[in-house]
Amino acid sequence: MSRLVAFAGIQGGYNIVSKVEGRYKRALESFDATTKVGFPNTAYYLPVIYSLLGLKVETLEDMKKPLDVIRKLLPPHIKGSNHLPYLGPLLDAGMAAIFAFELDEALNYLEKPDFYYVSEETDIENGKIWLGAAEDTIFRKRGVEFVDGSAPGFAAIVGAAPSPEIAKTIIEEYQKRSIYVFLAANQNGTSCAQQLIEAGVDIGWHTKIVPFGPEISSAVFALGFANRVAMAFGGVPAGDYKKILMYNKNRVFAFVNALGDVNAEWAAAAAGAVNWGFPTIADTDIPQILPTGICTYEHVIGNIAHDDIVEKSIETRGLKVTIAQIDIPCSFGPAYEGERVRGKDLFVQAGGGKTQCTEYLELADMKEIDDGKVTVIGPDIPDMKRGEVFPLGIFVQVGGREFQKDFEPILERQTHHLVNYIQGVMHAGQRDIAWVRISDAAVDKGFTLKDLGVVLHAKLHQDFSAILDKIQVTIYTKKEDVDKLTAKARAAYKYRDERVDKMTDDDVETFYSCTLCQSFAPNHVCTVSPERTGLCGAYNWMDCKAAYQINPTGPNQPIEKGECLDPKLGQWKGVNEFVSKASRGAVTHYNFYSLVQDPMTTCGCCEAIAAMLPGCNGVMTVHREYTGETPCGMKFTTLAGVMGGGASSPGFVGHSKYNITQRKFLVGDGGLLRMVWMPKSLKEEIRERLLKRGAEMGCPDLIDRIADETVGVTEEEIMPFLKEKKHPALDMEPIVG
Structure with missing residues (x-):
């Protein structure tokens, strides 16, 4: 030197x-x-x-x-x-x-x-x-x-x-x-x-x-x-x-x-x-x-x-990186996913409430599709004028000997990320409420709608090669064609939602692990079940099942539940054995349905964190987007810093937003009826599911009985509100003995 x-x-x-x-x-x-x-x-x-x-x-x-x-x-x-x-x-x-x-x-x-x-x-x-x-x-x-x-x-x-x-x-x-x-x-x-x-x-x-x-x-x-x-x-x-x-x-x-x-x-x-x-x-x-x-x-x-x-x-x-070479005129990669296409740079757009924009992926007979075939039915970018708003339907047909119909929504959701990976193209939403904006810069480079199909074909093959053999993409830009696709897609969406929503933890003998976060939280082991989605909100039980099929040696491994040790709190012998091994002995057991007694470990990637509020005989939850104070005395960032490194912390537990309205959410502690506080923005985000779940539990106005920051951010401030609204948690048995 x-x-x-x-x-x-x-x-x-x-x-x-x-x-x-x-x-x-x-x-x-x-x-x-x-x-x-x-x-x-x-x-x-x-x-x-x-x-x-x-x-x-x-x-x-x-x-x-x-x-x-x-x-x-x-x-x-x-x-x-x-x-x-x-x-x-x-x-x-x-x-x-x-x-x-x-x-x-x-x-x-x-x-x-x-x-x-x-x-x-x-x-x-x-x-x-x-x-x-x-x-x-x-x-x-x-x-x-x-x-x-x-x-x-x-x-x-x-x-x-x-x-x-x-x-x-x-x-x-x-x-x-x-x-x-x-x-x-x-x-x-x-x-x-x-x-x-x-x-x-x-x-x-x-x-x-x-x-x-x-x-x-x-x-x-x-x-x-x-x-x-x-x-x-x-x-x-x-x-x-x-x-x-x-x-x-x-x-x-x-x-x-x-x-x-x-x-x-x-x-x-x-x-x-x-x-x-x-x-x-x-x-x-x-x-x-x-x-x-x-x-x-x-x-x-x-x-x-x-x-x-x-x-x-x-x-x-010593970085290990890969670059996907996709045959399109624009640069391509995850770094462009957050790119905005603003009004002054906009050439054309579809969806966003202005026109119908639908994405649908379905399993097809391999004899009926041609791998790599991409067809645009209707006007393409060269046929459009700057400022035009057009209807768009993206129809992906896939075939594979190992592909299962349950995998359709998992691959369909990839459309959002993969389209966003194109420089100069912005994608928002999913299913039948998608929104695609294409910039002047992308069009100047020669981008066309056919390139959407090229990207989907190449990347789905690359990322899901274990289960896919053929991929065919059809792009529709005529209103009548898009409307037909939308009607077909909505019927499929309804079937999928009902199927997943009706699954219970008792229906399956196998849960799945997710150890993606162990590179940063070595002791954390997330176990995903039908009624407990992953803490990050990105993985549900079917996602993990698909991931295991795709990569049998990856972070999503099957866990045989084994003997049920506590049906109320949600503890199984097989899960405990897996968790102990995967955490190298740091965690020997945890409960799925409780934050009071030995809750599941939490990593910093969780969408929300629930905490016990003993003075209100209930619990609260806060999501990462909320930056204010909470009745437990800690902001989300502080909570995540305290117990987000893979710890099992009685009185606290990380969870996904979707998990709040799943039937087994904290059922060992009294379930959703214990929820006495959550940020207003979170209530609005999950409003429809909260209303539905409250009605199922015999409390259709539960959402209106849950306090938020407009009521107060301490237990003392929210207690009068809870009493006035006759919140069910106040009449439940003490949350702590």
């Missing part, structure tokens, strides 16, 4: 720390020491400092302790006579710089509260480019993608490319691989984020291109995101710095791209990232760190050409 890079990195560390110390002293002159500091709507204080040092920085006064640690971390300056290895002191200087960056950004939020735009998307028209630290709702929503593997890692890009075109090319290469891109810093006043905007690239969390901030200090938001993953999904306790850093090295695949001249402060930042096992790959000729024998990913590599920087970064960090 070069003495020069050690000298630069350590000098950069001293520069950064000195600046922050000076800024902190000035802040104390302007603000009271008890002034609150932190990142908005997060439960992790300053996450890098909290996770590695265990220090909760909540006020200006609290900053003094980490500053003392930072100053002690700074090593002696490199001298010409010093021939000792430089790596250790350099890493300490880098860590000091990262800690100081986080304090600097906390002071930014204090002194310039409107600088960062608290949102998933930018507001370019009003100059709101920089998004700053991710709110916990955004973090947990996006963290799921790192859990299920749809996001293999992230690239933290600092600086700017030589031109907007080069910046766009690099970022699109990462998008094709579903790799998140976090943007920070600038070169001579120009940032990569600004270059992408100039090149017409949509940026924000929804496109996986996240502009954190214009200074090098904002790169700390990327490291904070990584450490929050370790705490929220991996259950690593704050303050256990060794486990935090090793978790990131082994599970969060990330790296840094430095674009442009690397000064001393950037060198310190690169050294800091090495502590996480995150290498830095630069486009300039900089002194390198190429340790051998003791390290895996801890490199700083310079002078990499822009055409090679993506592949070199992936190779250096």
